[in-house]
Amino acid sequence: MTPSFHAAAGGVGSIATQWLKHLGATVIGTVGSEEKAEIARANRCDHTIVYSREDFKARVAEITGGKGVRVVYDSVGADTFTGSLDCLAPRGTLVSFGEASGPVAPLNVASLGTKGSLFVTRPSIAHYTADRSEYEAAASNLFAAIEAGIVKAPNISKYRLGDAAKAHEDMEARRTRGSIVLIP
Secondary structure (H helix, E strand, C coil): CCCCEEEECCCHHHHHHHHHHHHCCEEEECCCCCHHHHHHHHCCEEEEEEEECCHHHHHHHHHHCCCCEEECCCCCCCCCHHHHHHHHEEEEEEECCCCCCCCCCCCHHHHHHHCCCCEEECCCCHHHHHHHHHHHHHHHHHHHHHHHCCCCCCCEEEEHHHHHHHHHHHHHHCCCCCCEEEEE
């Protein structure tokens, strides 16, 4: 399996790319700078694409021999959503779980058929953690993966709670890497 993961140097991307690699995937990670590409490579991405200077759709096509990927994980949003759909193999899935670059434009559902019978999902952490036992199992799995060395915890950028607006601005401007934590 070859997934593509946008924001591979971010908090979620740093964890997910390492875990995907552990599961045997050939991981394509996209990032916004060469500095972030180094982080993605350290997180075991097989291929890194700096989408601020490269056409990520063309690079994914090149890497996959024109076949596309089975899944794209996209937390960037407006800037990458349409291109993410274009990276998918027939019957591929786009997992849209964030909008760091802004909200995604309305989707013409008919385009999913013309692009290859694609699937789009918008998971919410609230739905995956509402059941206490599922929440505890997910947390246990993550901490076990960290303990086993499968996943290294990402860099943490700390902001004071009073600087929450600055944290959002920095994230939207792609000046952050790793996880963001607001400290009271």
